[in-house]
Amino acid sequence: MPLPPFQRFLDEQRDPVWRFLVASVGRDAADDCFQETFLAAMQAYPRLRHGEHLRAWVLTIAHRKAIDHHRARRRAAVPVGATPDVAAPEPPAADDETWRRVRDLPARQRAVLLLRYAGDLPHRDVAAALGCSEEASRQAAREGLKRLRHEIGDH
Amino acid sequence: MTLPPPIPPLDPQAVAAAAARFAAQAPADVRYAELDTPVGRVVAVMTRKGLARLDYEDWFGGLDAVLEDTAAKLSPRILRGGAALDPVARELDEYFEGRRRAFDIPIDWTLVPPFGRRVLQATARIPYGEVATYGEVATRAGSPGGARATGNALGANPVPIVVPCHRVVRAGGLLGGYTGGVERKQRLLAVERGERALFG
Numbered sequence: 290m291p292l293p294p295f296q297r298f299l300d301e302q303r304d305p306v307w308r309f310l311v312a313s314v315g316r317d318a319a320d321d322c323f324q325e326t327f328l329a330a331m332q333a334y335p336r337l338r339h340g341e342h343l344r345a346w347v348l349t350i351a352h353r354k355a356i357d358h359h360r361a362r363r364r365a366a367v368p369v370g371a372t373p374d375v376a377a378p379e380p381p382a383a384d385d386e387t388w389r390r391v392r393d394l395p396a397r398q399r400a401v402l403l404l405r406y407a408g409d410l411p412h413r414d415v416a417a418a419l420g421c422s423e424e425a426s427r428q429a430a431r432e433g434l435k436r437l438r439h440e441i442g443d444h
Numbered sequence: 445m446t447l448p449p450p451i452p453p454l455d456p457q458a459v460a461a462a463a464a465r466f467a468a469q470a471p472a473d474v475r476y477a478e479l480d481t482p483v484g485r486v487v488a489v490m491t492r493k494g495l496a497r498l499d500y501e502d503w504f505g506g507l508d509a510v511l512e513d514t515a516a517k518l519s520p521r522i523l524r525g526g527a528a529l530d531p532v533a534r535e536l537d538e539y540f541e542g543r544r545r546a547f548d549i550p551i552d553w554t555l556v557p558p559f560g561r562r563v564l565q566a567t568a569r570i571p572y573g574e575v576a577t578y579g580e581v582a583t584r585a586g587s588p589g590g591a592r593a594t595g596n597a598l599g600a601n602p603v604p605i606v607v608p609c610h611r612v613v614r615a616g617g618l619l620g621g622y623t624g625g626v627e628r629k630q631r632l633l634a635v636e637r638g639e640r641a642l643f644g
Contacts (some may be wrong), residue, residue, distance in 0.1 A: 291512065291516070292515065293512070293520075294512065294514065294520060295472065295515075295520055295522050296467075296476075296511070296522050296523050296524050299463060299466070299523070300463075303459055303460060303462070304462060307459040307462065308451055308452045308454055311452045312449070313562050319462075320458075323459075323462045323466070324465065324466055324469075326468060327470070327632075328466070331470055332473070334521055335519060335520055335521060384452070385449070385452060387446060387447070387449040387536075388452060391449055402449060406448050407449070407451060407452055424498055430543055434447055434448060437447055437449075
């Protein structure tokens, strides 16, 4: 399949990227990460040789942008002792409780669950995105789900 | 809490707004717009250098076909809309209203080989409302006797209307062919004779 015009790529991938980012960074930060994801995709786009696996490709970029976002947020965290005059904003309603718990998992489990369930990618593509084996991806998913079940007391 | 985690909900307005914000600012190599004219819908394709294509949408097989061909020949970094298209829409409107006799839009000649460029530049010098024969244009392009090659170059004109290949006709009063169909050629020549009311 030849590489589609970027406009069609944007039209086809914007919904999966948005869902992934809302789960990964929350609704408030999703918009900025969305802009950075598609900007990076546009810059790299002419180097793609064909139009296969575009969703896995763009979600890999979105995943990196989400990691950048989390790192920047930690750097910008208010130092202990400071007294912020406003509380941290509450996550909006659409920001599902389950995904908030996923965001607190260890990095590998978090990444696998996000790409597998928010990005709806098969484990083969999740593994390629994270540079691990398919079995390692499945294993991390099992561990992550087990931990979540444990947290909610559902053994 | 449900496991495995459900696919997150989608707010269609939020994602549409995010996509629109991206498209407005992104550094695309190519911008396009579909424009309705009295001779049908055209797809205008702009690069940073200027207008690279103006395709009759039906003649080319639809918008997707135009964009796929553009992706292959110019760049896949194509987005819809953008301020660069505004002068194209405005100048076409003025032309079809009879208020514009020449186009000021810059042209990107990337898709035109050297001989074709000479032919089209000679064609661009035919005054509004007048016609020239294929042989005359061949001579002006520096290729006397090259009427057939000139016809081919005109048939490959990527920017019809703006480069007025409709003003090139056969000797002896015959109209000759036109990319987009001979009816369009007749209409464009009628516009330039001031016969707008015929198909307003």
